[in-house]
């Protein structure tokens with residue numbers, strides 16, 4: 562996996578309208594139930610879908626990407642103040658030999674204004690950057706609602722309502738903003754696939770919600786092995802994707818797609834914004850009894866999420882692209 566790049570097919574990821582317009586989203590209504598079935602079907606068949614979610618306005622998204630650009634435009638020594646040693650998914654990452662065209666910043670609990678302010682204080686001294694903090698916090702908070710809607714629908718659709726409260730407090734949020742830019746030097750263009758700016762991987766947590774600037778490039782692999790290129794069909798779209806922990810917790814019911822980012826003939830940098838819902842570090846991912854039976858034997862040993870992250874990441878980047886089965890598969 563990863564060495565031979567197959568061109569994306571004409572397939573599209575499913576589209577689900579989770580905006581409040583034209584119908585309000587209320588649990589228990591026929592509209593909710595119909596969307597719930599669509600979410601389950603999309604997760605089972607693709608492990609991802611495009612969600613329209615109009616709560617986050619076009620203006621806010623544009624302000625967020627201005628803030629993200631401002632962040633990456635800081636001088637390198639300033640950005641390096643946010644490095645968190647020995648982690649891949651937190652703090653600043655850039656100039657990495659395995660990911661030469663990728664930079665990112667990760668921070669925990671972006672739905673709390675204080676966390677974003679603390680992060681901004683590290684980079685902009687003298688009071689941080691209030692505009693940045695406000696924009697990043699607002700979008701994170703809004704799309705955490707989308708995450709909770711999706712998870713509520715998933716739990717209901719598998720008859721797991723009794724775990725709802727426990728499940729919602731089992732998780733935490735992590736934000737990562739990313740910049741991809743193919744450097745214009747001939748040496749790098751001789752590599753196997755110069756456009757592959759983020760290698761094939763699965764996400765480690767439960768749910769990932771992503772949006773991007775106008776530069777595309779995100780691609781998913783279907784269960785059948787075909788690559789699908791994602792192009793948002795509406796300015797209020799987010800991509801919602803299932804990660805390893807959701808696959809394990811639901812005892813394999815949902816697909817957890819391989820995905821990657823390739824920049825195809827674009828000279829502009831690509832920026833993306835990802836809210837990652839993960840189990841809290843100390844929590845154990847263990848499939849509920851309701852999802853284990855003769856037809857669905859337990860697929861994974863229960864595992865502590867933090868231990869999984871430790872084995873799945875190394876300082877050198879992602880150690881393997883499918884560690885879940887390798888470490889915990891039964």
Ligand SMILES: O=C(O)CCC(=O)C(=O)O
Pocket residue numbers: 737739759764771773779820821822833834835
């Ligand atoms: O930038 C993107 O759209 C994808 C990022 C991604 O897959 C990740 O950070 O895990």
Ligand SMILES: [Fe+2]
Pocket residue numbers: 762763764820
């Ligand atoms: Fe990812």
